[in-house]
Amino acid sequence: MAYALFYWPGLQGRGEFVRLALEEAGASYIDVARGAEGHGLGVAAMMKILKSKTESNIPFAPPFLKDGDLVIAHVANILMYLGPKLGLAPKEDSLRYVANGLQLTIMDMVTEIHDSHHPIASRLYYEDQKDAAKARAAEFIQHRMPKFMSYFERLLTRNPSGNTQIVGDSLTYVDLSLFQLIEGLTYAFPRAAKKKFSDYPALLALRDTIRVRPAIARYLASARRIPFNESGVFRHYPALDHDA
Amino acid sequence: MAYALFYWPGLQGRGEFVRLALEEAGASYIDVARGAEGHGLGVAAMMKILKSKTESNIPFAPPFLKDGDLVIAHVANILMYLGPKLGLAPKEDSLRYVANGLQLTIMDMVTEIHDSHHPIASRLYYEDQKDAAKARAAEFIQHRMPKFMSYFERLLTRNPSGNTQIVGDSLTYVDLSLFQLIEGLTYAFPRAAKKKFSDYPALLALRDTIRVRPAIARYLASARRIPFNESGVFRHYPALDHDA
Numbered sequence: 001m002a003y004a005l006f007y008w009p010g011l012q013g014r015g016e017f018v019r020l021a022l023e024e025a026g027a028s029y030i031d032v033a034r035g036a037e038g039h040g041l042g043v044a045a046m047m048k049i050l051k052s053k054t055e056s057n058i059p060f061a062p063p064f065l066k067d068g069d070l071v072i073a074h075v076a077n078i079l080m081y082l083g084p085k086l087g088l089a090p091k092e093d094s095l096r097y098v099a100n101g102l103q104l105t106i107m108d109m110v111t112e113i114h115d116s117h118h119p120i121a122s123r124l125y126y127e128d129q130k131d132a133a134k135a136r137a138a139e140f141i142q143h144r145m146p147k148f149m150s151y152f153e154r155l156l157t158r159n160p161s162g163n164t165q166i167v168g169d170s171l172t173y174v175d176l177s178l179f180q181l182i183e184g185l186t187y188a189f190p191r192a193a194k195k196k197f198s199d200y201p202a203l204l205a206l207r208d209t210i211r212v213r214p215a216i217a218r219y220l221a222s223a224r225r226i227p228f229n230e231s232g233v234f235r236h237y238p239a240l241d242h243d244a
Numbered sequence: 245m246a247y248a249l250f251y252w253p254g255l256q257g258r259g260e261f262v263r264l265a266l267e268e269a270g271a272s273y274i275d276v277a278r279g280a281e282g283h284g285l286g287v288a289a290m291m292k293i294l295k296s297k298t299e300s301n302i303p304f305a306p307p308f309l310k311d312g313d314l315v316i317a318h319v320a321n322i323l324m325y326l327g328p329k330l331g332l333a334p335k336e337d338s339l340r341y342v343a344n345g346l347q348l349t350i351m352d353m354v355t356e357i358h359d360s361h362h363p364i365a366s367r368l369y370y371e372d373q374k375d376a377a378k379a380r381a382a383e384f385i386q387h388r389m390p391k392f393m394s395y396f397e398r399l400l401t402r403n404p405s406g407n408t409q410i411v412g413d414s415l416t417y418v419d420l421s422l423f424q425l426i427e428g429l430t431y432a433f434p435r436a437a438k439k440k441f442s443d444y445p446a447l448l449a450l451r452d453t454i455r456v457r458p459a460i461a462r463y464l465a466s467a468r469r470i471p472f473n474e475s476g477v478f479r480h481y482p483a484l485d486h487d488a
Binding site: 054055056057058059060070071072073074076077080081094097098100101104105108111115119120121123129132135136139143148151154155158159160 | 298299300301302303304314315316317318320321324325338341342344345348349352355359363364365367373376379380383387392395398399402403404
């Protein structure tokens, strides 16, 4: 049976980290909230689960994955579940905890990227918190982004199995998430990326090799890949971008 | 061999969620950074791992756990690893993903609690970002805290195995983390808690039963339990607290 992925339509957001793994593996999945309501899909089908008055296991927020009766919430949790099934997890059990730890660090960075444009309230518009956003984005570009990026660069170059993947000896979902992270940051902060990203040659090389993997290249060229836009996590607001 | 827990000394912080599980289970562990440097412990021992120039698997930040050669970072990852070993995870595999999803929601809330006093920069003092903190804390108290708390209350009361634990039919690390969350919020925001927490009777009852569990009660009365203070995640700044 196909996996059912539930995430807001119209933006890549956190759902994209899951989509990239499903696409790389060629897995059969339904992107439920992007489907037609007439076919029992759409946002209504997602809200039905989130607002259920009887279900015991309901997620706090999208994305979540349904595999049969099992409902799994949070990107890192979904990827830890899917990784071995999709051939995108390290083979060794101990390395799976390393992969999950790395994915959680990526998700922490994603939260900081989100908060760079929404430092006060997710519920309100960016325009309502623009001054705080400028301060937080400056902090992010100058301090946090280099801290995270140099960490990932360090781990990638130190992988005893080679720097074509960050953990173990084969591609994992963590590499796909790093690809998305670099693409997203380059979209959101082009000036900062231009100034700073040459410090991370191994990460850039990883990004380049993933971009041309056949399944990923097909996906990126398809209508299934939503373009980056100012509804997602990675938003390009020129007022927030500057030379690092 | 004893587990080695690595976390900043002098504050409960995120490390406390791991400590509570180790204490409830009566596990043998060393709280490394709180030990004496003369014995090869202390912050120096923690920094040695974080700043290693050769290790391939280094954590981004504390807390992390060392079990033999395995180094595991991030609270939810550590608890997912320890849970089954300590008898604090659901027995069913599928429920372990539910537990991990709940723990990740708790950790997301913890980040929001941290950011209520540090909305712009973790690196700087609260006093340097007080105006933004007031705005973010007001948002947290009015919108985010009720959203998270009513979610946990809903799941707790809907657990088909009874509302004395949030997942499955026995106590798990998630229950211990909920205890810590409620204790911490009550410390940080006493006015908001007084006004609002009676809306969550099942959570309060869970908190009360965990507080008197023998191993937890002994721990809370011991010097191993660091008191809440204004270095941790849960900080009591009267300027940020108000009636919900």
